Amino acid sequence: MCTLTLAWRVFEDAPVVAAANRDELVDRPSEPPEVVEDDPRVVAPRDAEAGGTWIGYNEHGLLVAVTNRWTDADLAGDRSRGLLVRDALRHGSAESAARFVERETDAREFDGFNLVLADADAALLFEWDGTLRFSRLEPGVHVVVNVGADGRFDVPEARPDAGRDQADNARGVRTALTPEPGETAEGWLDRAADVLGDHEYGVCVHGDGFGTRSSSLILLGEDGARYRFADGPPCETAFREVRPEGQI
Template identity: 30%
Template sequence: MCLIFAAFQTHPDYPLVVAANRDEFYARPTQALHRWTDNPEIYAGRDLQEGGTWMGLHQQGRFAAVTNYRSGAAATAPRSRGNLVKDLLNTPSQLEFIQSELAETAQEYGGFNTLSYDGKQLIYCSNRHSEHFQILAPGYYGLSNGLLNSDWPKISRGMPIFKEALQNGSLPAPPKLDRIWDLLADKLTAADEELPDTGISLEWEKLLSSRFIRSENYGTRASTIVLWKGDRTAAMIERNFGEEGYVGEESLLIRFHPD
């Protein structure tokens, strides 16, 4: 996952709304959003190379997602970030897992940011932040390949659109999905002087500065919207892309049950 917008307790009917893009090399084998056969309480896409995922839901009422923290050339790490998401989904207590097990193993992963939600608390965690984790207050959040709410153009320019899609004056209304899809599909790149310096070439910084990325070998593979309702149901809608463009759409409605 390379871009996440999240609205936490800002909508009267949807305590959590997430819009996200996953960017990856087209050659990396991937399975689209589905209910996992070997772990049937997980609903997510799957990275077939390492067996993990970039974002998913658990039927016991948990959400988790990860982004890479970009800092120069990627280094090999002993643990896969996608399996970190799987662990956050499977654990009965996300906060306890973050405070204990992940606190001990965080540096065994490449640079990461995670957002996790258990129906009550939204938690941000990173192995590149001075604070290992933060329990977030209600509000709007943007996350890419830097730290939470970094002032990157794809976040700062996208956030007003995301907020507008969730607001309708004084009347509660469902989020405007067409506006969210447009937000995720934007291919506009930033000007050179606006680009972050993450230790890669200017050419790659520019390519990666758009919300939707498209190149010969690398690009946005999935755009996903999660709508978590107050009645303990969630809709997860995923649009998939490959080298030739749009591939198809998957959608699931999950009814949560407690532990």
């Protein structure tokens, strides 16, 4: 996934709201969201090749999502980043999952990533390019892309033009998704769906064998969770309600 937008503690009835596009090789197989763990119950799509996921939530109201991080570092990538997400979703809180991520990156090497952990109490961002950096997110709207988040971008020498474009796109998305007076979480997600599929913002990607494969809209609120999923680029694919068995 290459674009993650998080509205954390913006809406009174829904502390965690996220809208995200996943960019991937067209021929890499994946499965739509469903219950993938039972203790705790986890809802997430699945990368059928490596077995992990790029975004999901659990019964404790914890959201975990990852984007690739472009870096000039030569990383071994010994373990799938998607498995790191799936393992983090087994934890009961963002803080507990954060301690797990710290232990895992100390013990293993991954390809570059940006990882967000968010629940009602905390929103945390990890950035890994061979060195792990950690920050606590303030209430508000945050946009994470391959080169960084929230105006703090590190464009790699190997991809200068694409990196600068991503930074500009992230700024545009964040501005467009500034909450409007009186806006609800559902209303914001509807706007986010439009922005993520609008080519003016550059985050719905179409390329030769690579592009935006799916889009996720997730709301974790007082009345439970809601997940809408587009199994294709959001510019041309309708979002459908995810209704996993025993929905949490």
